[in-house]
Amino acid sequence: MMKLSASRWGGLVLFLFALFIVVPALIAASGRIDFYFTLTSVAILSIASAGVWLTFYIGRINIGQGAFALIGAYVSAILVTKAGMSFWLSLPLAGLFAAFVAVLIGLPILRLRGVYFAMITLVLTQVVTLTALALPITNGAKGITSIPLPGELSIFGLTLIPDFASLENTRLAFYYTACLLMVLTFAAMYRLVNSRLGHLCRSMQQNEELASSIGVNIAYIRIIIFAISSFLGGVGGAMFGSIAQSVYPSSFQVADSVNFMLNCFLGGLGYVFGPMLGTLVLYFGWDLLFELGRFQLLVYSSLLILMMLLLPNGLLSLRLPGKQGAGK
Amino acid sequence: MSALLQVQNVTKRFGGLTANHDISFDVQDNEILSVIGPNGAGKSTLFKMISSFLPTTSGQVLFKGGRISNRKPHIAARKGVVRTFQETTIFKSMTVRESVIVAQHLRAKASLAGYFWGTRAARADVERFGRYADELIEFLGMNAIAGEQASNLPQGNLRALGVAIGLATDPKVLLLDEPFAGMNHDETMRMVDLVRKVRDDRSVTVLLVEHDMPAVMNISDRIVVLNFGEKIAEGTPSEIQNNEKVIEAYLGSVDDEIGM
Amino acid sequence: MTPPSAGYGRIKHESGMEQILANGIYLGAQYAMIALGLTLIFALMNVLNFAHGQMYVLGGFVTYTFYGQLGWPFAFALLMSCITLAVLGALIEKYLFAPVIKRSSREESTMLLAAGLAFLFDSLILLLFGEKQRGVPKLVDGVFNWDFRVIMPYDRILICVLAIISIVTFILFMQYSKTGRALRALAQDRSAAQLMGVNVDRYSMVGFALGAMLAGLVGGLLVTITGVNLGMGGPTSIQAFIMVMIGGAGVISGAIAGGIILGFLEAIGLAVLSQYGDITYLLIFVSLMIFLAVRPQGLMGKPWG
Numbered sequence: 001m002m003k004l005s006a007s008r009w010g011g012l013v014l015f016l017f018a019l020f021i022v023v024p025a026l027i028a029a030s031g032r033i034d035f036y037f038t039l040t041s042v043a044i045l046s047i048a049s050a051g052v053w054l055t056f057y058i059g060r061i062n063i064g065q066g067a068f069a070l071i072g073a074y075v076s077a078i079l080v081t082k083a084g085m086s087f088w089l090s091l092p093l094a095g096l097f098a099a100f101v102a103v104l105i106g107l108p109i110l111r112l113r114g115v116y117f118a119m120i121t122l123v124l125t126q127v128v129t130l131t132a133l134a135l136p137i138t139n140g141a142k143g144i145t146s147i148p149l150p151g152e153l154s155i156f157g158l159t160l161i162p163d164f165a166s167l168e169n170t171r172l173a174f175y176y177t178a179c180l181l182m183v184l185t186f187a188a189m190y191r192l193v194n195s196r197l198g199h200l201c202r203s204m205q206q207n208e209e210l211a212s213s214i215g216v217n218i219a220y221i222r223i224i225i226f227a228i229s230s231f232l233g234g235v236g237g238a239m240f241g242s243i244a245q246s247v248y249p250s251s252f253q254v255a256d257s258v259n260f261m262l263n264c265f266l267g268g269l270g271y272v273f274g275p276m277l278g279t280l281v282l283y284f285g286w287d288l289l290f291e292l293g294r295f296q297l298l299v300y301s302s303l304l305i306l307m308m309l310l311l312p313n314g315l316l317s318l319r320l321p322g323k324q325g326a327g328k
Numbered sequence: 329m330s331a332l333l334q335v336q337n338v339t340k341r342f343g344g345l346t347a348n349h350d351i352s353f354d355v356q357d358n359e360i361l362s363v364i365g366p367n368g369a370g371k372s373t374l375f376k377m378i379s380s381f382l383p384t385t386s387g388q389v390l391f392k393g394g395r396i397s398n399r400k401p402h403i404a405a406r407k408g409v410v411r412t413f414q415e416t417t418i419f420k421s422m423t424v425r426e427s428v429i430v431a432q433h434l435r436a437k438a439s440l441a442g443y444f445w446g447t448r449a450a451r452a453d454v455e456r457f458g459r460y461a462d463e464l465i466e467f468l469g470m471n472a473i474a475g476e477q478a479s480n481l482p483q484g485n486l487r488a489l490g491v492a493i494g495l496a497t498d499p500k501v502l503l504l505d506e507p508f509a510g511m512n513h514d515e516t517m518r519m520v521d522l523v524r525k526v527r528d529d530r531s532v533t534v535l536l537v538e539h540d541m542p543a544v545m546n547i548s549d550r551i552v553v554l555n556f557g558e559k560i561a562e563g564t565p566s567e568i569q570n571n572e573k574v575i576e577a578y579l580g581s582v583d584d585e586i587g588m
Numbered sequence: 589m590t591p592p593s594a595g596y597g598r599i600k601h602e603s604g605m606e607q608i609l610a611n612g613i614y615l616g617a618q619y620a621m622i623a624l625g626l627t628l629i630f631a632l633m634n635v636l637n638f639a640h641g642q643m644y645v646l647g648g649f650v651t652y653t654f655y656g657q658l659g660w661p662f663a664f665a666l667l668m669s670c671i672t673l674a675v676l677g678a679l680i681e682k683y684l685f686a687p688v689i690k691r692s693s694r695e696e697s698t699m700l701l702a703a704g705l706a707f708l709f710d711s712l713i714l715l716l717f718g719e720k721q722r723g724v725p726k727l728v729d730g731v732f733n734w735d736f737r738v739i740m741p742y743d744r745i746l747i748c749v750l751a752i753i754s755i756v757t758f759i760l761f762m763q764y765s766k767t768g769r770a771l772r773a774l775a776q777d778r779s780a781a782q783l784m785g786v787n788v789d790r791y792s793m794v795g796f797a798l799g800a801m802l803a804g805l806v807g808g809l810l811v812t813i814t815g816v817n818l819g820m821g822g823p824t825s826i827q828a829f830i831m832v833m834i835g836g837a838g839v840i841s842g843a844i845a846g847g848i849i850l851g852f853l854e855a856i857g858l859a860v861l862s863q864y865g866d867i868t869y870l871l872i873f874v875s876l877m878i879f880l881a882v883r884p885q886g887l888m889g890k891p892w893g
Contacts, residue, residue: 109877115630116885118699127874130869134870294714298714301707301711304707305705308704
């Protein structure tokens with residue numbers, strides 16, 4: 001199905017090996033168990049950032065992913081705590097609901113461009129937060145807490161995923177889950193970008209009029225991509241809520257929406273794996289700078305600005321000058 | 329036999345300004361028809377309305393009896409009426425070949441999801457697209473630049489690329505927007521041959537908007553003349569050349585672009 | 589999200605039309621000033637200054653330092669706020685925005701740079717002034733009380749008047765001074781302005797500095813009433829964006845209109861809907877989204893298509 005060269009397959013295997021085997025080994029050896037949370041967060045946030053990357057792909061600036069993450073988090077939390085649903089079932093449902101909201105909102109606003117679209121998405125994040133505060137079902141400011149750990153997932157008596165509560169090392173389990181989801185997401189993105197849908201998106205990104213003239217229904221494609229993007233946001237949010245075992249209206253805010261964008265930008269908007277790298281650098285970097293105490297934010301933001309100045313096309317433009325998974 | 333493309337009483341007003349007033353004419357199957365007129369006559373506005381990139385204020389455009397005006401722009405393309413643009417409208421960072429492949433969007437048999445999963449239909453499509461792209465590139469004489477990025481191409485090639493992209497959709501009617509603009513005599517003659525070849529070999533009906541009079545007289549089966557948003561004449565090249573109103577319109581206008 | 593300018597809800601009484609009107613004017617004037625700075629920057633450089641709220645906070649802190657801590661006269665403290673922000677704005681434009689605009693073809697770049705700057709400003713404020721809420725002694729004591737129909741503390745009236753004076757001065761400056769005319773030309777058409785001999789680089793810097801200064805000035809004015817703290821930056825930025833979007837990005841009259849409208853919406857909302865909690869801002873946001881979807885250029889903006 002996927003035509004990859006031998007070297008790329010090799011790279012993939014190596015990456016997966018590092019991700020699933022080497023990292024846990026290193027963590028166990030160094031005793032820095034807190035890194036599990038950090039890296040799990042990186043994996044989850046990179047999924048949401050991948051969604052934002054997709055909206056960039058159709059030429060829109062999306063500062064609203066935090067809204068969809070919050071929606072996803074709440075949907076999953078509510079389904080698990082109030083309807084007793086299995087977390088694994090609530091996960092795709094959370095994504096689908098977020099996608100549904102995206103379609104509703106996207107229909108009127110996706111035709112707008114640039115700052116105008118960006119501002120509406122910015123307001124969207126606020127709207128969702130305030131709605132979460134106001135609705136009874138979301139428990140207002142108290143949020144939804146004591147969310148149980150993900151339960152068992154079994155089909156026909158075969159246990160695919162054991163009950164997290166029964167596991168000794170839930171951190172490792174969450175890490176594996178998050179990494180698996182991340183790998184799936186980026187594999188799907190890579191495939192999408194190199195398929196006809198990706199070509200159409202690129203054609204739209206580069207010239208909407210010309211794309212229309214060759215019969216591309218740009219409104220339709222935009223909605224589809226926006227829905228996929230928000231699905232990813234919803235899934236990321238739901239996953240996050242599960243790890244934190246709580247969801248509050250403040251779980252995802254405007255700052256988070258902005259951070260998702262920054263992740264994409266830093267990694268490189270022209271590269272499929274940009275969001276992954278960007279999230280890793282920014283989130284992990286932020287954590288590493290914790291030692292600096294009060295100066296953490298200062299150094300972080302200075303480095304960020306410096307990177308924007310020196311690397312306007314993102315980090316991946318350094319290592320892969322010719323190999324681009326997407327146009328630009 | 330009713331005409332392939334029918335422009336019926338098309339009027340366009342922008343606020344107080346009337347760009348086109350009550351324009352009507354037919355385009356017959358397999359003919360080359362040119363729309364000419366002095367600057368500001370309303371040619372490009374008319375063009376955009378025919379291809380549904382601008383809504384009409386009143387009036388409609390029919391293709392094979394069905395309305396294609398006042399709809400979303402991609403619908404006209406889907407029905408087989410495809411327009412080209414002036415040379416800066418390209419897919420900048422795609423190569424020539426990639427552009428021609430992407431442009432075959434309308435000929436796809438597999439669904440979008442099919443491409444994602446790599447179904448047999450999708451793979452067959454991808455092969456077809458590649459072959460057709462090569463065929464088209466050969467047909468238009470662009471073999472030498474097939475692998476070049478569009479943004480690197482000189483102007484003359486860009487125009488050919490625009491035609492290639494339009495042709496890749498397998499249209500019934502091709503709307504050419506000033507295909508000879510900015511070309512010297514040789515380039516123009518080459519383009520004229522190309523357009524004729526497109527009509528002859530591929531049975532594509534061509535509707536073009538142009539300023540270059542010798543080229544227009546050379547290539548057109550029929551000509552429609554606009555002035556100040558109104559149609560003032562319609563006929564064969566020789567009829568138009570001897571039409572008093574046309575001569576007056578051109579001699580009377582300050583922007584004289586006839587006679588190269 | 590509580591609007592940073594709230595705080596007059598202490599006075600609990602039935603708000604009649606006149607009170608709402610007075611509150612609306614008071615809020616509207618300050619908001620208009622914030623919006624003006626933002627819209628000027630946007631008009632000149634097509635950048636939405638994500639750090640605008642932080643500039644406002646910084647202005648507040650500078651005034652707090654000079655007036656509240658060092659005991660300088662208030663007017664001088666305000667002046668220091670203006671100077672600090674103007675200098676910072678000029679430096680930022682020249683050494684950060686200008687290079688990024690030149691180097692990057694994507695329009696997101698400047699937006700994200702501004703976001704990064706917002707973080708930077710927050711970090712600086714954290715280091716220099718700490719996290720605590722700071723306030724300064726009131727400028728004028730006493731409360732204006734017209735028959736209990738309009739109740740407004742004198743210091744608010746003073747600040748409101750000062751804000752209005754600043755706005756009028758700004759408009760006159762933009763209209764009649766050489767710099768103002770150059771800035772307007774630049775905002776309307778960059779290349780045309782260049783052809784007319786306007787030094788595009790220099791005036792971009794001046795414009796940005798001016799926009800930043802306005803934000804700082806409002807901050808300095810408001811620190812006397814609502815105080816200032818680190819957390820106000822983000823919400824203020826968002827409010828500024830909303831105003832600019834309502835009125836029309838890049839248009840001066842739009843900014844003022846947006847500011848006044850938001851001020852009145854808040855005044856009305858808080859008077860009428862306060863029993864329902866935070867619904868005011870939710871309603872404002874939802875209405876805004878609908879409004880922008882229908883009319884993205886705002887009330888007075890140029891059609892965007």
